Amino acid sequence: MCPRTDIRTHAWLAPLAALLLIAPFGFAQEREAEPVRVSPDDRVESFLERLGIEDLMIVQLRDRLGRAPASDRPEIAERLGRLYAIQMREARSSEERERLLAASYDILREIPDQDHHPLRVMIERTRYLAAEEIAERWRVRLATDQEREEAVRSLREARRGFAAIASSASRRIDQLDRLEQRGRGEDVEHIRERRTEVAAIHSEARFFAGWSEYYLAMILGSSQSATAALQEFGWLLGAPDGRIPTLERLSRDMLAREVVARAAIGVALAYAVRGDDADAVAWLDTIERHRELPDSIRASLFERRLSVLASTRPRWARVEQLIDQRLAAASRESKPPFSVREARLLTVLALEAVEADAPDPRLSTLILKLAEIGIGELIAMGEIGQVLDLVDRYAGTPVIGEGFIARYVEGLRAYEEAEALAAAGDEAIESAATRTAFRDAARALERALVTDDAENFEREAMSARQRLAFAYFRAGEYLQAADRFERVFRAEPGEPLREEALWNAVLALERAAEMPGAGVDRRLRTLATLYIGEYPRRERAAVLLVRRTAGDSADPITAVETLLAVDRSSSLRPVAERQAANLLYRVYRDSSGAEREFAASRFLEIAEGVVEHERRAMRDATGSGLNEHGTRAAIVLRQMLDAMLAAENPDPARARRSLTMLREIVSIAGVDSAPFADELLYREVQIALAEGDVESASEAGRRLRQGDHPLAEAAEGLLFRDALARFQRDSGDFQAGREAVESGRRLLSISMAKGGGPGDRQFAAISARVADVAATLWRERADEQMRDTALEVDGRLVDAGRASATTLLRFAELAEAAEEHERALDAWRRLLTGLDASSPDWFRARHESIRLLMRTSPERAALVMDQHKALHPNFGPEPWGERLRELDRRLDAFRSGGGGG
Incomplete structure (x- = not known):
């Protein structure tokens, strides 16, 4: 593989090293140093560079390049080119890389001697390195055909680019040699410095051209490219005029230099592609025998030798x-x-x-x-x-053939297919097929482990045994799984595999114990006890302790006491306390009455210690560890708030401290509070109400409503009940009455938005309370808005046929006050239908219905009164009997055909 480190110097490599040491991306300055002047552009670029904002830096430099004087443009172009080179190395697609290459070549036009400028070498090297990475993946068949084609394209372009650089640099060297012959004094020294720089560029271009040719040869199997690679490397390895290098001309001492050693490896690989395996091996042997070979080169020789030995012959x-x-x-x-x-x-x-x-x-x-x-x-x-x-x-x-590896690969394939099936969809439908697939995988792995040569693959066989145990577990054959996991544990494969095997054996036996007639309780207790003894500091040990004590006693409190019996100096103590708190919280949630109060009290006592332990751990933790401790503390604090605020007489000060602590931990540890943000607002409502701070509670409730949080309805219920209670304690607290009405109406609106209505018992109960308070406010304060609210709320129940007698009585009264006589009459008639005909309220309803009927149809009212007298000659119990008699006298005028009286 091509080197990615600095190219070092020795004899004929001196020019290359000189360039890298003196001017990594540009020629040495010919003019004397000038005083540093910091322009506004320099300040902007310095700021962007500190922030590492490459895209903005490129925009800034391109703008500056367009307006800079000719003398400043080369330096700006070089800086811009370096940024493009960085982005090319990080490009994620060939299209993005080509765009950046084109932009880089545009920048090169602004630089003198661009054909062999170090910036062009850097650009071509960037293109080459991307292709080299693909070529090396292709060597081990990890690159796609499309990537291979892209690499071939890039390597050909890089080869042409490096050849052009080398040619241009060679011509410039000839020019400088002639200048040196004619020069004198300081001019000669300056010319020699320039020649060293250009010679370094020439050497580097030949170096990368050689590797470009080699990778083309390797990918395409091209002897022609392999020969070209040898010729390019020859420039660096002492072969004159681009000839093929030979071991006879190689200076062995030079192999201590990494660049020479890498070029020599390139020669060996190129010989192998040409089919000259003897020469290839000879070069590798020579390289490997050198005592001062760089470590990075020696580490790569195994892979290179393997490639050469398995080449054409x-x-x-x-x-x-x-x-x-x-x-x-x-x-x-x-x-x-x-x-x-x-x-x-x-x-x-x-x-x-x-x-x-x-x-x-x-x-x-x-x-x-x-x-x-x-x-x-x-x-x-x-x-x-x-x-x-x-x-x-x-x-x-x-x-x-038929050995262990072949059978193991079959087992792996079957296991992968079973996992794919398990992840494919509806578990309830596919569970039987999934279990069958894992059972088949287990059988395949069993066949691998009984092959004659399995003992020759100790590590692989251990891996097969582990996978076999998991296959039986996923197949639902838990006893088989437990057996295999325990065998892995007894084989002592080393940690953490040994612990995992024992833990999984326990889990498998727990699953087996759920099956009727399994008879594994004693074995399960044995393995669980073994795990606790072997790994007492693991959290799993405390989990097993909880399970074991819970299994031995019907009383979960006994399990808690067993956990809390762990010595306070033990490293297991914090884990035991955390598990005890979890268990007590579950008892609190699942119980009622005195048992619930006891569980809450014990839970809060232990939970405070758990939170304090997590807070201490947070002080020394960072990153994911800090978040983990913070998350655990946040969970316990949320549980504590639940237990505190559900008490009959909650302690608001204690709850407030816990809520404040919870918010601080969330902030410090970076805990994601979004999933329980509504819960925190709900706790704020609870605490503020317990503190008597109605304004703060109302504000928290408003925020819950605005966010459409799931707990908005529960919070509104708290606000409603609090306002109702205050009004009931002091009927003169009209503000509390109004708050009760408004909160109750919001509750009813939330319920209706969720599909609730008069048919729900709770909806009807809240409606009745809201209407009762609103009616009271109307009577006491002559507040017509409250009257209308009560009519609206009661009206929903009346219209749905879900109104109680009390509701109908109130509705009839309010409707008449609002001059809605027909609705009032209808309410009295409904009461007549539903009340006991011998009760005083029934006679009241008869009186009121006839009285209202007189307003619209006195003749009809007289007829109804006559029917009433026929059934009740004494008119009814007082005071309604007398009132009905008075009403009857008034109706006489209508019986004789006269007008109303």
């Missing part, structure tokens, strides 16, 4: 030797033998050798064994996606 015996050496070294040093990339490259090279011109049958076993090793290492590193991708890509290849 593969040396698979040498590959096997190379792999065996790696495995032995890794075993001695107790580290993985390969990186993910190296393992994949080994697998790709081996499988493609099998796919290509069928190798010598005697080599097939060896090559497949190497593919086994590569896939096995990927499995051991958890790179399941890589394994399945390789299986898909080389589906026609006999991957490792």
Whole structure:
């Protein structure tokens, strides 16, 4: 791979190093230093640079370039070009990269000697590096065909660009050489400095041109490009006039320089593409033998040698030797033998050798064994996606015959398919099919573990055992899963796998215990006790402790006391207290009466300690740790507010302190409070009412209504009941009465918006209270608005046929006062229909209905009175009997045909 570090100097590399050391992006200044003058543009650019706002910086520099004098334009253009280069490296698409390249070339036109200017080298290098990344992914078959085509395009363009730079720089060197021969004194020194700079650009262009040619050769299998790469590298490795470099002319000491070593690796790789595997291996051997080889170069040699040995005339015996050496070294040093990339490259090279011109049958076993090793290492590193991708890509290849790896890959495939099925949709419909799929995966993994060579893959077999246990768990075969998890635990795979295996064994047995006749209680207690003993500081240990005590006793309070018996000096104590608080809160929520009060009291006592522990932990935590402690504290404080404010006589001062603390923790720890924002406003309403601060409570309720929060109705209910209670305590508190009416009307509106109405018992009860208070205010204050409100509220119940006798009596009174006589008469008639005909209220309704009927139809009223007298000769109980007799006398005038009396 091409170097990405500074290119260093030695002998013929001196010009290149000089450029990078003296002027990274521009030539040395010819004029003497001038006093620094800071312009407004400089201040703006300095500000933008500090903020790292590249887009705005580009806009600023482009504007400045357009209005700068000719003498200042090169410097501005260079700065602009550097920003474009940064953006090209970060570009996410080829289209964006091409746009930035075009903009960069526009900027180059503003710079003298643009054909070999360092900025152009930087631009071409940026284009090259993007292509190099794709080429290296293509080597291990991780790049798409489209990406490969893009890389080929970019490499060809970079090759042409570097060639043009080198050609221009070469001509400039010749000019400077002639100037040096004619110059003298200081002029000669200046010319030599310039020549060093240009020679450095020439060397760098040749270097990258060589790597561009190599990657083209590698991707396209082009011997012509490989030869061109050798010629380009020859400029750097002592071959005169662009000839192919040879080991005879290579200065071995130079390999201590990273740039020389990388160029030498490029030569080896180019020889391999040409089919000159002997020369390629010879170059790699020479590089590797150098004692002062840079570490970065030595680390890359394994992959390069692997590529060379498996090239056109593969040396698979040498590959096997190379792999065996790696495995032995890794075993001695107790580290993985390969990186993910190296393992994949080994697998790709081996499988493609099998796919290509069928190798010598005697080599097939060896090559497949190497593919086994590569896939096995990927499995051991958890790179399941890589394994399945390789299986898909080389589906026609006999991957490792009938051995462990082949069977394990089958099991992995079955497991992945089962997981895909589980995530596909409605769990209730697909659960049976999902369980069957995981059961099939378990059977496939079992077949892998019983193969003759499974013992040769210790790490991979352990991974297979873990996945097998999960497959049985997902299949619903919990006893089988528990057995497999416990076997993994007993095999001592190391932490954290050992802990996870034991924990999952406990979970599997808990699931099994839910099935009738499982008979696993004793085994479950044994494993749970083992976990608590092995991992006492884990939160899971406290969870198991809660479950165990809850299972041993019908009284959850006993479980709490068991948790609180944990020694206060134990690291498990905070976890135990947190679990005890959770359990007590659940008891409080699920109980009533004295038990509920006791649970709330004990919960609040323990919860305060839990919150204090989390607050102390927050002081030393940062980032996600701070948020985690803050989130836990916020949950407990919310539970505390619930328990405090649900008490018959809440302590508002204590609740206020808890709410303030909750808000502070949310702010400090960055807790997302959006999911419970309405809850905090609701608590504000509760606390303010308990404090007697009606104004603050009303304001919090208003904010809840404005935000259309789910708890707006509950908060309005609190405000309504509070105002109603104040009015009932003091019927002269007309302000409280008005607040009760307005709050009650809002409650009714919320209910109707949610589909509620007179048919709901609660709706009818609130309506009756609102109308009663409004009617009282009308009677006491002659407030016609309150009268009309009562009529409106009662009217909904009357019209729906859901009015009580009290409501009808009130409605009839109010309707007559509002001169709505027909509605009043209708209410009295409804009362006549619904009341007991012997009750005083019935006779009152008869009197009032006849009286109102007299206003519109006296003859009809007389007829109704006659019917009443026939049924009740004494007219009825007092005072309504006398009133009916008086009304009867008044109706005599209408019976004789006279006018009203």
